[in-house]
Amino acid sequence: MKIATWNVNSLAVRLPHLLDWLATAAPDVVCLQETKLEDARFPLREIRDAGYPHVLASGQKTYNGVALLARTPITDAVAGIPAFSDDQKRLVGATVGGVRVVGCYVPNGQAVGSEAFAYKLRWLEALRIWLARELARNPRLVVVGDFNVAPEPRDVHDPVLWEGHILFSPAEREAFSRLLGIGLQDAFRLFDQPDQTFSWWDYRMNAFRRNRGLRIDHILVSQALAPGVRACGIERSLRALERPSDHAPVVAEIDAHAQ
DNA sequence: ATGGCTTGAGTGTCAAGA
Numbered sequence: 182m183k184i185a186t187w188n189v190n191s192l193a194v195r196l197p198h199l200l201d202w203l204a205t206a207a208p209d210v211v212c213l214q215e216t217k218l219e220d221a222r223f224p225l226r227e228i229r230d231a232g233y234p235h236v237l238a239s240g241q242k243t244y245n246g247v248a249l250l251a252r253t254p255i256t257d258a259v260a261g262i263p264a265f266s267d268d269q270k271r272l273v274g275a276t277v278g279g280v281r282v283v284g285c286y287v288p289n290g291q292a293v294g295s296e297a298f299a300y301k302l303r304w305l306e307a308l309r310i311w312l313a314r315e316l317a318r319n320p321r322l323v324v325v326g327d328f329n330v331a332p333e334p335r336d337v338h339d340p341v342l343w344e345g346h347i348l349f350s351p352a353e354r355e356a357f358s359r360l361l362g363i364g365l366q367d368a369f370r371l372f373d374q375p376d377q378t379f380s381w382w383d384y385r386m387n388a389f390r391r392n393r394g395l396r397i398d399h400i401l402v403s404q405a406l407a408p409g410v411r412a413c414g415i416e417r418s419l420r421a422l423e424r425p426s427d428h429a430p431v432v433a434e435i436d437a438h439a440q
Numbered sequence: 441a442t443g444g445c446t447t448g449a450g451t452g453t454c455a456a457g458a
Contacts, residue, residue, distance in 0.1 A: 190457080191447055215457085217448070243448050244456075289458055297456095329458070348458060383458070384445035395458080427446075427458080 182278055182435050183208040186325035186398055187419075188286070188381075188428035192216040192246070195426055196224055202419060203231045208432060209252050210277050212284025214327045216246035223248070235277075239270045247286050247326075249273045257281075265307040272308075274315075280406070280437050281319040283312065285326035293350045301329070305356040313363040320405040321437060324365060327398050327428065330357040332367065336396035338377065348395055365401040368413040368433045380415050381428045389420050400433045409439030 185208040189195040192213065203211070211233070216223070218240045228236055233250040239260035240246035247270060249255065255275035262272055274283040285308065290301035316322050330353045334340035343349040361367065369378075379394025388394065402410055413433040420429045 194447075215447095289456080291456080291458085346458095381458070386444050388444095397458080424446090 182210065182280060182437050183432065184210045184282065184323060184325065184400065184435060185430050185432040186212045186214070186284060186327070186400060187430035188214040188327040188398060188426060190215050190217075190426040190428065192218050192224065192248075193222075194424065196227060198419060198422055198426070200227060200231050202416070202430070203233065206416065206430075206432065207232075210282055211250040212273070212282070212325050213248045213250070214246075214284070214286035216240050216248055217243055218246055237273050237275050239273050241270045245270045245286060247271060247273045247284055249275055249282065249284050251275070251277045253278055262304075262307050262311050264311070265304075267304070271304070276319070278437060279321060280435070281315060281322045283315070283322070283324045283326075285324065285328070287327060287329045289329050290347050290353070292347055293345065293352070298347070302352060302356055305360065309356075309360050309363060312360070312365075316364055316403055320403055322365070322403040323406060323433075323435065324401040325399065325431070328357060329397050330354060331395045331397050332357050332399075335376070336379070338379065338393045338395070343395070348397055361401065364404050366404070366407050368400040368402050368407075368410050369396070369415075369431070371407065371410050372413060374414075378415055378417075380431055382420060384427050398428055398431045400431050402433070402435065406435055406437065409436035410434070411436060
């Protein structure tokens with residue numbers, strides 16, 4: 182199973198890029214973030230025609246919005262973290278081919294110490310508690326998305342500059358680490374990777390051309406799935422297109438039946 | 441420290457992203 186996550190920063194704007202990429206990369210399951218579309222405006226027909234008839238969308242106007250696209254049927258769909266009251270559309274989950282897939286768009290947090298930052302930490306804690314129960318119910322769990330956290334110094338182009346700032350503060354890294362603590366592994370780090378590999382680059386200051394980025398989009402796999410992960414990488418080329426998203430997709434190839 | 445881009449809203453210019 183090839184699973185991918187991509188923060189498209191407006192599905193309305195990025196639909197041509199998405200359709201081109203689905204045709205070439207051909208993932209089995211795709212989680213999208215920042216669709217910025219109400220469900221009534223979701224481009225279901227185009228996505229279906231691209232080979233993804235099974236769609237779970239949870240969107241809203243202007244901000245946030247997530248979706249899960251699959252080639253094969255999905256069951257046990259959820260939208261939002263159960264038992265966590267939240268007006269913002271940030272999570273979808275479903276079972277596909279015996280694998281529990283969760284796609285999330287973790288709050289950005291704006292600035293360390295702000296109300297938005299407190300919401301981000303609350304959100305991550307609620308996610309952790311719920312995922313621990315999901316994992317108990319289905320050991321074959323993969324959690325993907327835009328986590329808005331760079332886990333380690335090597336995930337930041339200039340860790341000294343970013344230390345303590347939003348996306349790379351101790352509290353956020355600790356929250357991410359606690360998430361892994363329930364029994365998840367960062368699929369990207371199961372392999373040797375080139376130095377300075379990132380998933381997000383600011384639109385400003387020629388950040389992409391200078392490779393001044395962060396790795397904040399992740400694919401996390403449970404212990405049951407980890408031995409079956411065959412590859413994981415970031416599709417940097419999409420960030421180089423005309424009118425790109427500021428994020429590049431992350432893709433993992435998982436043999437869900439490996440022992 | 442600020443602004444530097446991009447998007448959606450809506451037609452002014454601002455909020456939010458990260």
